Amino acid sequence: MSVLSDAKVGQGGVVVRVDGMDDVAIRLLEMGLTPGTEFELIGIAPLGDPIEIEIRGYRLSLRKSEAARVTIELTA
Amino acid sequence: MPAESPPQTLTVALLGNPNTGKSTLFSALCGVRQRTGNYPGVTVEKKLGHAEFHWQPFTIVDLPGSYSLAPRSPDEMIAVDVLLGRQNAVDEPDAVLCIVDASNLERNFYLVSQVLELGKPTVIALNMVDVARDRGMTIDVDLLRNRLHVPVIEIQANRKWGLEELKQALVDTLKVKQTPPESPFPELFQAEVTKLETHCEQEFETPLPRYLVERLLLDTSGYLSHGGIREINDSIQTAISAARQRLAGAGMPVPAVEAMARYQWIGQLLDGVVQRPSSRPKSFSDKVDRVLTHRIWGTTVFVLLMIFLFQAVFWIAGPASDLIDWLKSHASNFVAAALAEGALQSLIINGAIEGVGGVLVFLPQIFVLFLFIAILEDCGYMSRAAYLMDRLMSRVGLSGKSFIPLLSSFACAVPGIMSARVIENPRDRLITILVAPLMSCSARLPVYTLLIGAFIPSQRVLGVFGLQGLTMFAMYAIGIVTAVFVTLVLRRTILKGATPPFVMELPSYKLPGLGIVLYRMLDRGWAFVRRAGTLIFAVTILVWAAAYYPRYEAAENPSEQLRHSFLGRAGQLVEPAVRPLGWDWKIGCAAIASFPAREVVIATLGVIYNLGEDEDEQSETLRETLRSATWEGTDKRVFNVPVALSIMVFFALCAQCSSTLAVIKRETNSWRWPAFTFAYMTGLAYVAAFLTYQIGSLFVG
Numbered sequence: 001m002s003v004l005s006d007a008k009v010g011q012g013g014v015v016v017r018v019d020g021m022d023d024v025a026i027r028l029l030e031m032g033l034t035p036g037t038e039f040e041l042i043g044i045a046p047l048g049d050p051i052e053i054e055i056r057g058y059r060l061s062l063r064k065s066e067a068a069r070v071t072i073e074l075t076a
Numbered sequence: 077m078p079a080e081s082p083p084q085t086l087t088v089a090l091l092g093n094p095n096t097g098k099s100t101l102f103s104a105l106c107g108v109r110q111r112t113g114n115y116p117g118v119t120v121e122k123k124l125g126h127a128e129f130h131w132q133p134f135t136i137v138d139l140p141g142s143y144s145l146a147p148r149s150p151d152e153m154i155a156v157d158v159l160l161g162r163q164n165a166v167d168e169p170d171a172v173l174c175i176v177d178a179s180n181l182e183r184n185f186y187l188v189s190q191v192l193e194l195g196k197p198t199v200i201a202l203n204m205v206d207v208a209r210d211r212g213m214t215i216d217v218d219l220l221r222n223r224l225h226v227p228v229i230e231i232q233a234n235r236k237w238g239l240e241e242l243k244q245a246l247v248d249t250l251k252v253k254q255t256p257p258e259s260p261f262p263e264l265f266q267a268e269v270t271k272l273e274t275h276c277e278q279e280f281e282t283p284l285p286r287y288l289v290e291r292l293l294l295d296t297s298g299y300l301s302h303g304g305i306r307e308i309n310d311s312i313q314t315a316i317s318a319a320r321q322r323l324a325g326a327g328m329p330v331p332a333v334e335a336m337a338r339y340q341w342i343g344q345l346l347d348g349v350v351q352r353p354s355s356r357p358k359s360f361s362d363k364v365d366r367v368l369t370h371r372i373w374g375t376t377v378f379v380l381l382m383i384f385l386f387q388a389v390f391w392i393a394g395p396a397s398d399l400i401d402w403l404k405s406h407a408s409n410f411v412a413a414a415l416a417e418g419a420l421q422s423l424i425i426n427g428a429i430e431g432v433g434g435v436l437v438f439l440p441q442i443f444v445l446f447l448f449i450a451i452l453e454d455c456g457y458m459s460r461a462a463y464l465m466d467r468l469m470s471r472v473g474l475s476g477k478s479f480i481p482l483l484s485s486f487a488c489a490v491p492g493i494m495s496a497r498v499i500e501n502p503r504d505r506l507i508t509i510l511v512a513p514l515m516s517c518s519a520r521l522p523v524y525t526l527l528i529g530a531f532i533p534s535q536r537v538l539g540v541f542g543l544q545g546l547t548m549f550a551m552y553a554i555g556i557v558t559a560v561f562v563t564l565v566l567r568r569t570i571l572k573g574a575t576p577p578f579v580m581e582l583p584s585y586k587l588p589g590l591g592i593v594l595y596r597m598l599d600r601g602w603a604f605v606r607r608a609g610t611l612i613f614a615v616t617i618l619v620w621a622a623a624y625y626p627r628y629e630a631a632e633n634p635s636e637q638l639r640h641s642f643l644g645r646a647g648q649l650v651e652p653a654v655r656p657l658g659w660d661w662k663i664g665c666a667a668i669a670s671f672p673a674r675e676v677v678i679a680t681l682g683v684i685y686n687l688g689e690d691e692d693e694q695s696e697t698l699r700e701t702l703r704s705a706t707w708e709g710t711d712k713r714v715f716n717v718p719v720a721l722s723i724m725v726f727f728a729l730c731a732q733c734s735s736t737l738a739v740i741k742r743e744t745n746s747w748r749w750p751a752f753t754f755a756y757m758t759g760l761a762y763v764a765a766f767l768t769y770q771i772g773s774l775f776v777g
Binding site for chain 2: 017018021022023024025026027028029030031032033034035037042043045046047048049050052056057058059060061062063066
């Protein structure tokens, strides 16, 4: 188990949980990062942050500090 | 035949995720028949449109684009209040029109599932069915309709396709009663909501709608229970915490339970409705994205685009003001010929025509900038720009979305501030608006050019850099450094709070629609003229009066008259205050005259040093006059390098633009923020000019 901010470009996996109860956590959940959801890391912005993922058939960008809240399981 | 009473106007609330074509649908339904205003106390724009279908009139309330109906700020509360009929500024909607992106149903239905819980008659507009088809998706609309028990209408808003059926469905909601769908939440959760609802009924005089009770239970951000809903008391707070504990114990932790329940409901709803190709082929949009977010290519394209955008606004500013000048001089000549010399003639020429010109001169810049922004937004690049710049902007506590408004402000703060609407977070938007006027705009350029040309020696530093060019660069740099400083201070003082989320959709690329792009451009231009235009006009008239009155009959030239006018007296009055900056009263007077619009300073200096009004910054005579100007009654020169620098620094930082202040008032819906901007910028400008002169004099003096 690791966190989304540590994933490499091209890696995929499933969301395990989102930590916290604040705005950031609620927004991540609303955008579809619920437990069991598959994702793929599409890219990292040129300056090293934020990251771009594909989830539920669309593209989402989030900062690494926010991605660090998301516990994931990488698929091999 | 008995006369039928005209049908009641049907009020429809229009709601949808961002990037679903909501504005396109709104303008396709209402055309130009719309009104904009503000909701009291917030910065959300109130937008109402009118449409008709078979003599049935509609009022359509365009609510801000949103991913979720879960208010965590006063701005987000507006949509919920409107939908529940708790917002007095608009009528309670008879029906809700929810627009969804057919190519992205899963996430779009999150909002739909919340809307359905409101229990209002609902119609779902399935937009961009063509995009979904192109991606190889098929959608069984009949099955979806049967499962939801609400009308689902396929449309293509950009082609105005399906709108008749949509309006028919809205009219029908009045006749056919909809059965409210089952709650997506587990029974235990619903029981907790009911318990809390009963508790609220005992405590409050007017019952709280069930949807808000549910939100209270779910809102862990604390907004609703701490002010969002006024009536909440300690007893309710305790009940909420207890309920959350019981739910967590039962494996339904708040807030995750909501997203889990809704996405599970969506999964069941769409199972068998949406068929996707088994392996998703990389679409054209994906390939474009690979290039545009690439480390090297993406950055290159971005930099080129931004240079182009900035240059376009900058270039249009010159010819536009030339054109306005041309129009002004023709209009003035006409008036001068038609009217006898006197107060009325002067009022029309120097007040009214100047005032109208002062408003019109901004229009071409607003049009060009918003043409670009509308294209960038509509094709999907805008969020990529924010994605690319976020790291840089987050260093000072803003987000990538602030980049374009701030960049545009180097050309002109007026369109720059208006473009801050792309920032959803109210605090980030406000900070961006407050620091945007610090970016050196094109109107400061004549001041820099004049003073640098007259007083900064044309020599090289370290063999490569021209001293004049370096001074110009320093003026731009001082604005940026001050903006960073002000942002950091604001974020730690009056506008502090947690960093807002930067969780943002990167929509698919598409060709921008000509109609919606032109519509947004004209909409912004018109909004500026209507809301800021009157104020700019009024200020221009005031300054005219201050320079024209009281009349000094013995005046031999315009300079004498100006000296004896209210403006001239004000200049002499503030002389003690501007002496520490190295200025004489004439410079003080020119600075005061420039508060409505800083470009006035050149003409005022021309008049005050008795050269006539037609001086421009390139004029050799004006430069010579400034160089040889002396303190009154002495032969000591007024201007030297520290004085010139002190004037430039003052102009770089001071809020000398009534248009900017009028736009801040319009965008923040309050006088507080333009007043604040004026105070902090003028204060900083004074202190910085003081330091520049005093320190500079140590070296030169």
